[in-house]
Amino acid sequence: MDEKKRTERSGRKETLLPNTLLTGFIGGLFWSLVGVIMSYFNFTEVSPRTYILRPWLRLAWTDGWIGDVISILIIGIFSIVTALIYLVLFKKVYSMWMGLAFGAILWGIVFYLLQPIFPTVPSLPELNWNSILSTLCLYMLYGIFIGFTISYNYQELKRQPAE
Numbered sequence: 001m002d003e004k005k006r007t008e009r010s011g012r013k014e015t016l017l018p019n020t021l022l023t024g025f026i027g028g029l030f031w032s033l034v035g036v037i038m039s040y041f042n043f044t045e046v047s048p049r050t051y052i053l054r055p056w057l058r059l060a061w062t063d064g065w066i067g068d069v070i071s072i073l074i075i076g077i078f079s080i081v082t083a084l085i086y087l088v089l090f091k092k093v094y095s096m097w098m099g100l101a102f103g104a105i106l107w108g109i110v111f112y113l114l115q116p117i118f119p120t121v122p123s124l125p126e127l128n129w130n131s132i133l134s135t136l137c138l139y140m141l142y143g144i145f146i147g148f149t150i151s152y153n154y155q156e157l158k159r160q161p162a163e
Contacts, residue, residue, distance in 0.1 A: 016157055020087045021080050023149045028079025031142040032072045038138065044131040046121055048075055051110070054120040082106065083146050091154040096144055098151070103143020107136050 032048045039047030048071040053062040090098050111124055111132075124132070 016087070016091075016153055019153045020083050020150055023146060023153075024080035024083025025076045027083065027142060027145050027149075028076035029072055031138060031145065032075040032079075034141075035135075035138055036068045036072065038134055042130075043134040044138075045127060046131060046135065048072060050121050051118055079146075083150060086146050087150050087154075090147060091150055093147075094151040094155050096148060099144035099147025100140045101143070102147050103140035104136065106143060107139035110139070111135065 035044070035048050038044050039050075047068070049062055049067040052071040052074050053067050086102060090102065111127075115121060115123055
């Protein structure tokens with residue numbers, strides 16, 4: 001009987017990891033698509049391809065829709081790692097504010113700490129206020145999506161009875 005309960009409990013815990021991987025990938029796809037749309041409508045000077053493709057590839061196709069699609073897919077993959085980091089550090093925190101702070105921290109890492117890696121992206125003082133505020137809000141919404149989804153899944157798995 002104890003072995004059966006242990007097996008079911010471990011099976012339930014294992015469902016958190018696939019859900020986290022899926023949440024990260026879908027979140028990366030969706031929110032980077034929103035970033036492309038924001039760039040298209042000039043809410044921001046930077047688009048996902050500015051970070052993902054343009055620093056390393058100076059080919060004409062990276063400026064078109066193919067560059068956007070490839071950038072969105074790559075960000076989806078990177079977002080899986082971000083979701084795993086959130087799972088390890090903050091899964092027990094069931095609050096919108098933790099996700100918002102996580103997104104703001106990610107924005108700071110990307111736009112401040114990692115900016116020297118990306119020569120095609122203007123530094124933070126060179127960006128206009130529309131770009132700064134738009135991308136900060138985008139990252140915070142991404143953080144809320146990742147954080148709330150992972151925390152919700154964790155809380156739901158804790159509530160399920162171990163039958």
